[in-house]
Amino acid sequence: MGMAAAFWLMAVVAIVAALGVVSLKNVFRAALSLILCFITVAGLYITLSADFLAAVQILVYVGAISVLIILAIMMTRDVPHGSPGNRLKIPAFVVAVVLMGIMVFTVTRTSWPVASESPLVPTTAPLAAKLFSESGFVLPVEIGAVLLLAAIIGAIVIAREK
Amino acid sequence: MTIGLQHYLILSAVLFCIGLYGALTRRNAVIILMCIELMLNAANIALVAFSSYIVPLMLTGQVFAIFVMVVAAAEVAVGLAIILAIYRGLADIDVNNINLMKW
Numbered sequence: 001m002g003m004a005a006a007f008w009l010m011a012v013v014a015i016v017a018a019l020g021v022v023s024l025k026n027v028f029r030a031a032l033s034l035i036l037c038f039i040t041v042a043g044l045y046i047t048l049s050a051d052f053l054a055a056v057q058i059l060v061y062v063g064a065i066s067v068l069i070i071l072a073i074m075m076t077r078d079v080p081h082g083s084p085g086n087r088l089k090i091p092a093f094v095v096a097v098v099l100m101g102i103m104v105f106t107v108t109r110t111s112w113p114v115a116s117e118s119p120l121v122p123t124t125a126p127l128a129a130k131l132f133s134e135s136g137f138v139l140p141v142e143i144g145a146v147l148l149l150a151a152i153i154g155a156i157v158i159a160r161e162k
Numbered sequence: 163m164t165i166g167l168q169h170y171l172i173l174s175a176v177l178f179c180i181g182l183y184g185a186l187t188r189r190n191a192v193i194i195l196m197c198i199e200l201m202l203n204a205a206n207i208a209l210v211a212f213s214s215y216i217v218p219l220m221l222t223g224q225v226f227a228i229f230v231m232v233v234a235a236a237e238v239a240v241g242l243a244i245i246l247a248i249y250r251g252l253a254d255i256d257v258n259n260i261n262l263m264k265w
Contacts (some may be wrong), residue, residue, distance in 0.1 A: 007165045011173045018177050018200055022184030024221050027192060034196050037177075041203050048170070048214045053206075059198065060231055065238050072192050074244040076249045079256070083190045086258060092186035094178040102177035112167050112216065119218035127228075130221050137225055144232040151236030159243035161250075 007047050014040040027083050046113050046140045052124045170211035177204035191255040195238060202234045259260045 020033035038061040045054035130136045181200035206227045211224020249255050
């Protein structure tokens with residue numbers, strides 16, 4: 001019961017915040033709305049008993065990515081008209097609604113093989129075993145490290161004053 | 163009414179489509195990047211929901227969500243650097259006016 005209430009609360013707030021991101025005229029308010037959406041997604045991870053991911057969501061998205069986005073908004077503050085739309089509003093709306101209809105139809109018509117066990121809690125130690133064990137995902141972890149290093153160096157090179 | 167896998171998947175689909183609509187219609191490059199983040203978050207919700215409902219003891223979906231977060235962080239860093247570089251050159255981040263490479 002409490003889980004259901006938490007889910008509905010998070011879901012409604014997430015959708016309203018996402019609509020705010022795409023509809024608010026003020027770019028800074030849209031960014032704040034996006035941060036609210038990130039926080040509710042972290043709450044959804046908790047209702048899915050993914051506690052480690054919820055913490056990572058708060059740290060990476062709410063902490064780091066939102067700071068980067070707000071920094072970029074501050075740096076580009078002189079742009080005259082906040083967040084205008086383009087001529088494609090109606091076609092894009094149709095595409096989004098049709099895609100959503102297809103996905104909802106598919107999801108509700110498929111009989112998912114839901115398992116009967118309850119999920120692991122806490123997940124931090126099993127996730128570490130999964131990521132770093134010999135038979136796990138240690139190679140993708142190393143590739144992810146190289147990707148992050150390349151992204152940091154690339155961002156510095158691209159954004160540097162000449 | 164208990165919350166099942168389908169609720170999370172439908173929520174994920176709704177968030178993804180809102181992000182898609184924003185990415186297609188907004189003209190401010192920073193807002194487009196924010197909408198892409200929204201879409202990545204929607205995909206993450208679906209991955210974690212699959213992980214905890216279908217393979218609750220394996221956590222593979224959560225591992226994939228971690229990798230999506232890594233790629234999203236890299237993407238937002240490079241994307242915002244590109245936007246700042248464009249802004250320094252053109253004094254504008256309206257994607258309709260950034261057409262230097264348009265043939």
